[in-house]
Amino acid sequence: MYRYKEIYSDIKRDILRNHYRAGSAMPTQEALAHKYKVSRLTLRKSLQLLSDEGLIYSQQGSGTIVRSQIANNNGELLPLDLPIGTTYTHRDQKITSKILLFSARLPDENEQKNLRIAANEPIYEIKRVRYRDGKHYSFEHTIMPTRIAPLDKKILAGSIYDYLGVKKNIFMTDARRVVYAQAATEESSQALAVTVGTPLLVIEQIAYDQKGDAFEYSTSQFVEDHSKFVVDVHRSEYW
Structure with a gap:
C-alpha cells in the first residue's frame, strides 16, 4: 500500500475513535508530517482523501478541522x-x-x-x-x-x-x-x-x-x- 494511503487510514481511524474530535482542529500539517516522517506533499495527499470523504475541511486561520457529523439525538x-x-x-x-x-x-x-x-x-x-x-x-x-x-x-x-x-x-x-x-x-x-x-x-x-x-x-x-x-x-x- 502507498504510504499516503497508510497515513490516510491511520488518521481516519483516529477520527472515528474520537482521538481527533468533531469540531476541533487537527495538528498542523508540519506536526503530522513529522509524526509520520513524510514530506508535506505526501501528507497533503492523505488529507485530500479525508477531505473527499467529508471527514475534515480547511478553515482559514484555524487549519484543518474535523467535520461534525449530522446530529443524531435519538441514537437511531x-x-x-x-x-x-x-x-x-x-x-x-x-x-x-x-x-x-x-x-x-x-x-x-x-x-x-x-x-x-x-x-x-x-x-x-x-x-x-x-x-x-x-x-x-x-x-x-x-x-x-x-x-x-x-x-x-x-x-x-x-x-x-x-x-x-x-x-x-x-x-x-x-x-x-x-x-x-x-x-x-x-x-x-x-x-x-x-x-x-x-x-x-x-x-x-x-x-x-x-x-x-x-x-x-x-x-x-x-x-x-x-x-x-x-x-x-x-x-x-x-x-
Whole structure:
C-alpha cells in the first residue's frame, strides 16, 4: 500500500475513535508530517482523501478541522458509510451477544472470492444475536479466516473489532456494503423473535484492514423498525 494511503487510514481511524474530535482542529500539517516522517506533499495527499470523504475541511486561520457529523439525538441513525461496528456506534448503550454458532471449516466458493482466500484455508463461522439494551437488534453471520486471530466464546460475547484492535492491531479502515431487503427465514425469525416472512434489512459487508486485506465477510439482519441508517453525501468537486 502507498504510504499516503497508510497515513490516510491511520488518521481516519483516529477520527472515528474520537482521538481527533468533531469540531476541533487537527495538528498542523508540519506536526503530522513529522509524526509520520513524510514530506508535506505526501501528507497533503492523505488529507485530500479525508477531505473527499467529508471527514475534515480547511478553515482559514484555524487549519484543518474535523467535520461534525449530522446530529443524531435519538441514537437511531447509524452511519452506513463509516467503517465502524455495532459496539462503537452504541457506546452509550449496553450491547450484548448470544452465540448461536461458533465453528471452523473450509470456505465455499463465494467465501473464497469475497475474502480472497484459497480453498484450503480454514475459516471461522460465527452466528450471533446482538441485543441493544436487552432488546433484539441484529442477527449476524460472520466468516473470518482463522489466521487473523485466535477467537473464543468469551471474545465473541463482546466486540470482535475491539479485540482485534487492542490485541492484534487490526482495524477496519474500509468496507464494502450492500444493502437490501429480505423476508425472515425460519432461522432468522427465531434469532430475532419475529414471524417468518417479516421484512428485514440486510447489510452484507466485506471488511478490510489498514493494509487493504479482507478479514471479514458478513451479513447482518435487522428488524425493520429497530434501526435506521444514514449516509452523508459530500461533494468534493463542482462543475
